[in-house]
Amino acid sequence: MKRLFGGGLLLTVLFICLGLLLFGGAQAISFDTFTAESMTNSADHRIFWLLKIPRLLLVLTVGGALAMVGGTYQILFNNSLADPYILGVSSSVTLGLVVAEIFLGWPSNSIKAMGIGLGFALIVILLLLFCFYFHKLQNMERVVLFGVGINFLFSSALFILISLQNHTLGSGSMRWLFGNIPWIELKESFALIAITAPIGIIIVIFGRYLDGLSLGDTVARTLGFNPNHVRGFYLVLTSLLLTSVTCLTGSIGFIGLVVPHCVRLVFAPRSSRVLLLISFVFGALFLAVSDTISRSILPPLEFPIGMVTTLLGGPLFLYLLWKR
């Protein structure tokens, strides 16, 4: 009961922040002027529908997706430190985007550049499946080490590229290191949802397989599913989800690591399905709130979103760990 109340309170606070995101921010719109009929063609009205709503949909989708992928990986790898970036898929996408921008001159938000990013991600996924096929990654610790290796490799490559580029092109690509919420159009935000929603739904529906895995591989086998197949299936699904999200925002740290842990600590959900659903809701709201804050500290400057999520989430996480 107390837990329910705490969860309710937290949700209420997050929804109030959501309201602030919609009606506050650098271009504040008062609710009264907004509802007045004469406003339908005003600048405020256009800002609301052309900028704010698409952005809200974007941050809700991205935050939720990151939290879900993180929660999945923590079960999949039996590793409580696993975050969405642990396999190196995101850093490969980021590297691909920066390569496209620097060497080919394609802007990072163009479809062509995203194709390059997707290609880089596919290389990592194929490498992973290759290792699985030849029984090189039976031990999950090795999968994680593999991901850490890829991550280091690609991040260093990224750093070198960016330092080289700074002499010629300015610091435009720097934002990929901390994550970046772009301004997108309404139809783009719908396209993102159309891609991510089906993957998210499949991840949740098959969550029962994750429940089996959570008690160890031998138990999973006697419950009637092959742990290696489940891992392969989930690696592909989560990589796809992560790729589509990272293409837009770069790597936003911390959210995927911390949100699922907080949900576990507070709610002790009865199954992976419930865990992933709650993680989606709180991840979505958490990123939305962080985004509002990042744009409200020193308007019109935007603070790097990854810094805000870490500064907000870190103390909360430590507090929850301390309490348990």
Added chain:
Amino acid sequence: METIKPKFFFEGNELILGYPGVRPLSRQAFSFQIPHFAITALVGLNGSGKSTLIHGLIGERVVLQGQLKCFDKPINSFSSRELSELVAIVPQETVFPGNLKVRHVLSFSQLGRAGLFGKLPVFDAASIPYIVSAMELTPLLQKRLGEISSGERQRVFLARAILQHSKIIVLDEPTNHLDLKASRAFWNALTKARALNSMDILISTHDLNFVKEQCDWVLALSEGQLLFNGTKESFFEEKWDEKLVDSP
């Protein structure tokens, strides 16, 4: 099951065990048969092939040559669903999700039968199966796995396996990390469970006292080969317990 009652619950013909791509545990093949409704102890030094044999029983591909049979049928002929109704396992304690509640762990016993959309059983104060209270788990239902002692946790995992209602229970060195008191509580719980449901039990263990007191049949392995297969009485009369330690 079949109309004719099987005589053996588990048997191996001309077996060579090992993991594909890795050197086999032994070059010499062996055969064994374990009678139905016995508590069988699987003994042997570390690395003798106990865990490999157990992995074979739960359907992993560890048979390089020969055949493993369960109730007269080759193990690889069971579908994964049939396997979930055949075997339940209590693995060696390794990692566990510390924030999962005991009652939720118990509900996972039905994951295999429920599939993706079936309902999982609920274990709350209103519906506690007799077996759960007999194993003294009722006060633990609302606790998280990380909050209880390792002895209690091992009993929870035993209860989960029993609630799977399979024909065979496999226990892989279940009391390895437990003190004497917790081990006794664990064996008591197992004895109670066996009195309630008849099932075949295969236990891999290093605890020869327990073998002497509780088991009917002994299967001893050494370096991937069969050392002894027979009744507990002849195992101890022929001093196989000493030969086991001295075996190469």
